[in-house]
Amino acid sequence: MPDAPGLELIRGEIEDGHPGAVLDTGFExxxxxxxxxxxxxxxxxxxxxxxxxxxxxxxxxxxAADYLPAEPRFAxxxxxxxxxxxxxxxxKALLAGxxxxxxxxxxxxxxxxxCVELFPTAEFQEREVFDFFGIVFRGHPNLTRILLPEDYxxxxxxxxxxxxxxxxxxxxxxxxxx
Amino acid sequence: MAEAxxxxxxxVDPQTEVMTINIGPHHPATHGVLRLVVDLEGEMVRDLKPxxxxxxxxxxxxxxxxxxxxxxxxVERMDYVSYFFQMEAYCGxxxxxxxxxxxxxxxxxxxxxxxxxxxHSHLVxxxxxxxxxxxxxxxxxxxxxxxxxxxxxxxATGQRMHTRYFQVGGVIEDIPLGFEQKLREFIADMPxxxxxxxxxxxxxxxxLSRTKGTGIVSRxxxxxxxxxxxxxxxxxxxxxxxxAFDYLAYPEMEFKIPVGTVGDNYDRYRVRLAEIVESVxxxxxxxxxxxxxxxxADDRKYVLPPRSELSTSMESLIHHFKLxxxxxxxPPGEVYYSIECPRGELGCFVVADGSSKPARVHFRxxxxxxxxxxxxxxxxxxxxDMIASLGMLDPILGGVDR
Numbered sequence: 160m161p162d163a164p165g166l167e168l169i170r171g172e173i174e175d176g177h178p179g180a181v182l183d184t185g186f187e188x189x190x191x192x193x194x195x196x197x198x199x200x201x202x203x204x205x206x207x208x209x210x211x212x213x214x215x216x217x218x219x220x221x222x223a224a225d226y227l228p229a230e231p232r233f234a235x236x237x238x239x240x241x242x243x244x245x246x247x248x249x250x251k252a253l254l255a256g257x258x259x260x261x262x263x264x265x266x267x268x269x270x271x272x273x274c275v276e277l278f279p280t281a282e283f284q285e286r287e288v289f290d291f292f293g294i295v296f297r298g299h300p301n302l303t304r305i306l307l308p309e310d311y312x313x314x315x316x317x318x319x320x321x322x323x324x325x326x327x328x329x330x331x332x333x334x335x336x337x
Numbered sequence: 338m339a340e341a342x343x344x345x346x347x348x349v350d351p352q353t354e355v356m357t358i359n360i361g362p363h364h365p366a367t368h369g370v371l372r373l374v375v376d377l378e379g380e381m382v383r384d385l386k387p388x389x390x391x392x393x394x395x396x397x398x399x400x401x402x403x404x405x406x407x408x409x410x411x412v413e414r415m416d417y418v419s420y421f422f423q424m425e426a427y428c429g430x431x432x433x434x435x436x437x438x439x440x441x442x443x444x445x446x447x448x449x450x451x452x453x454x455x456x457h458s459h460l461v462x463x464x465x466x467x468x469x470x471x472x473x474x475x476x477x478x479x480x481x482x483x484x485x486x487x488x489x490x491x492x493a494t495g496q497r498m499h500t501r502y503f504q505v506g507g508v509i510e511d512i513p514l515g516f517e518q519k520l521r522e523f524i525a526d527m528p529x530x531x532x533x534x535x536x537x538x539x540x541x542x543x544x545l546s547r548t549k550g551t552g553i554v555s556r557x558x559x560x561x562x563x564x565x566x567x568x569x570x571x572x573x574x575x576x577x578x579x580x581a582f583d584y585l586a587y588p589e590m591e592f593k594i595p596v597g598t599v600g601d602n603y604d605r606y607r608v609r610l611a612e613i614v615e616s617v618x619x620x621x622x623x624x625x626x627x628x629x630x631x632x633x634a635d636d637r638k639y640v641l642p643p644r645s646e647l648s649t650s651m652e653s654l655i656h657h658f659k660l661x662x663x664x665x666x667x668p669p670g671e672v673y674y675s676i677e678c679p680r681g682e683l684g685c686f687v688v689a690d691g692s693s694k695p696a697r698v699h700f701r702x703x704x705x706x707x708x709x710x711x712x713x714x715x716x717x718x719x720x721x722d723m724i725a726s727l728g729m730l731d732p733i734l735g736g737v738d739r
Binding site (some may be wrong): 190216238280282304311318322 | 389393395397398399401402431434512561562563564576581584613622658671672673674675682685686688696697699701705706709738
């Protein structure tokens with residue numbers, strides 16, 4: 160794991176090529192975290208993967224979280240791993256939520272670039288994030304729902320989606336309460 | 338008859354016509370409710386698309402509505418074959434969030450049960466996969482040993498599966514009297530059984546011809562696809578999180594990482610069998626080196642007080658009441674904790690928002706990620722080899738769909 164000065168060096172080198180790409184650095188529970196601008200996430204991931212001396216070539220996991228009511232509301236996390244040095248680094252792209260009032264409008268979904276070209280392992284995981292959070296990955300080869308039915312409406316892992324919001328259709332209930 | 342002859346069928350050669358067929362979701366060879374949309378040209382698989390989600394139960398969402406300690410039985414039911422691993426990934430992540438150190442005896446007991454579970458998982462895999470390949474008797478032999486493991490687990494935890502044995506801070510109970518002796522009998526027996534399995538399969542002409550040279554994917558491609566576990570090690574890559582990262586008692590254990598050479602289905606089978614033997618070694622060392630002391634941390638803010646204290650100590654009663662009704666609160670933060678599951682890297686990502694319920698629980702399930710490699714394994718091979726590859730991939734659909 161890069162230490163605090165190492166993380167600042169990484170930040171500095173990324174900023175040289177891509178000004179404004181890294182918004183913040185930090186450590187969370189002994190894990191180095193780079194918070195990046197979602198518009199430049201691909202540049203940062205490419206740099207971390209390919210730059211000499213970095214070599215974070217293995218994407219362990221890609222997942223998202225909803226920090227409602229914080230703003231920006233969503234984050235997509237990339238858990239990168241350098242298997243030679245056994246170092247992990249987390250890249251966190253913060254995304255603003257859908258504009259208030261027109262939630263549910265497909266145009267208002269938050270968007271981020273897909274990293275399937277860089278890390279083919281992200282294909283299923285990006286589909287899963289899209290499925291549950293409604294985050295659109297631009298350039299994904301087949302961005303459809305993966306675990307939920309294709310005709311499902313809503314983004315169930317968002318924090319404003321109620322738990323138990325889906326009524327269970329028992330035949331007894333149907334018969335008696337329509 | 339005559340009329341049918343005058344209507345000439347479309348000009349297709351049955352040898353080269355591509356036919357799309359559906360395998361599953363209810364098919365015994367798919368090891369669960371996995372649906373495969375397969376394009377066939379004769380007997381050759383030309384394209385393949387796994388369709389998943391048939392047992393999606395929204396466990397990750399349900400976890401957000403439960404206090405931290407009530408999430409444990411939920412996550413066990415994702416990958417229902419390696420339930421101890423799910424518990425460890427989740428409990429370990431929460432322990433890191435609250436900064437709780439677990440006592441040495443708990444570390445050893447957890448290691449012991451994880452390895453017992455690894456043997457159990459590999460036995461289920463070997464029995465069902467050999468069944469797919471026509472070696473029906475293997476199922477009975479493997480499930481005979483699996484039953485011994487379940488008996489041991491029942492003896493220590495009270496449940497045969499989904500035990501809820503690991504707690505935030507340690508394990509719920511110490512192992513009972515007589516457990517050690519029974520476990521020693523089992524680990525003396527298990528390596529002999531493995532040689533028996535090998536004797537049954539390694540010179541079985543049908544098994545060999547169906548596994549050797551089939552389902553090969555290069556090491557580089559597997560790494561690109563994020564594949565971990567025995568599938569990756571079968572290609573000769575000695576990558577094992579138990580060695581790479583320090584967690585539980587693994588740094589103190591001596592064991593090898595079995596690897597294969599070419600990465601075909603036969604190597605995958607050999608790697609898993611060798612892993613069973615290594616797990617037996619770890620269990621033996623964990624038993625020999627089992628430290629004395631408490632089996633759970635004594636931080637009363639996170640760990641239930643012992644039952645005996647409840648009738649004498651008001652403080653304990655208050656702590657007990659608080660823990661059972663509200664649960665403990667976890668300071669805001671997020672953590673990703675990964676361990677080596679029988680199928681690869683099992684990661685648990687937990688976001689805490691300061692309340693007594695997790696704001697997000699996500700599992701990076703190895704079956705889910707490994708399934709992406711299935712297309713590479715099966716395309717341009719025979720249908721029969723595809724079935725063999727799927728068995729050797731060893732996906733658990735409860736873990737894929739969560």
